[in-house]
Amino acid sequence: MDSESNTSTGHVSRKAVLRAALAAGMAAPAVLMGVPALARTLSGGEAPLDLTPECDDGDDLTLPQMEGPYFKPNSPLRSSMPDGTGTRLTVGGYVFGRACRPVSGVLLDFWQADNNGAYDNTGFKFRGHQFTGADGSFKLTTIVPGLYPGRTRHIHVKVQAPGRPILTTQLYFPNEPRNNTDTIFDPRLLMTVRDGSGGREAAFDFVIDVPQNPGPTPTATTTTAPPGGTWTAGRAYAAGDRVTYGGVGYVCLQAHTAMGGWEPPNVPALWRVG
The missing domain is CATH 2.10.10.20 (Carbohydrate-binding module superfamily 5/12)
Structure with a gap:
């Protein structure tokens, strides 16, 4: 293995697992259980985690997770967006800081296209924000977003811990044909997705730039x-x-x-x- 294959604690790095999964033609999230989800396997005092890739509005082509033209402020406070027909989707996960400890009170603002690939630019359909719980968890109930020209299937999100910078990024679905042609797509932002009861279930863990020292969950x-x-x-x-x-x-x-x-x-x- 090369120097990137193992962390200093003996864990196989996410990059190495992702590379192996792609080389084998497998869906990466099926191996990773969500690309950043290995954050859950690390305990206190171990190697710091890589941050979930940030968006820079397209200025840096190596980090193309831009906000896009459809963000609107003042989304409603809600974790369920039953705003139209489509395949039911539940997205759940955690927000971790740099030392792999969950962060409570983090603002997550989601927005996405409807089943037909259209954004509601006059109202707030498929738009909503919520805060992580005391254990750093979040849960969003929505539908699988539709497709529109030039893009693969995706969900937008802004993430901000108290007093910290805003992370703007996008979450993607595995095994989508357009993942190969969407110039913005980044496999590091793939969710774990599986068929569930009455719809699909997805998981993703965010790792954001929050310094953490040994001790209780920040509150x-x-x-x-x-x-x-x-x-x-x-x-x-x-x-x-x-x-x-x-x-x-x-x-x-x-x-x-x-x-x-x-x-x-x-x-x-x-x-x-x-």
């Missing part, structure tokens, strides 16, 4: 309102609500309940200066 901390600020942890905000924080005015972009770590300067996915 939100209580934050007091800044002097003269109207933003308050624990309050439910609606899109369009205005607050002040540290002498600066902000406009709410997405309905949510505020919590420590989600102060307006820290979460551009939820607040903008205005």
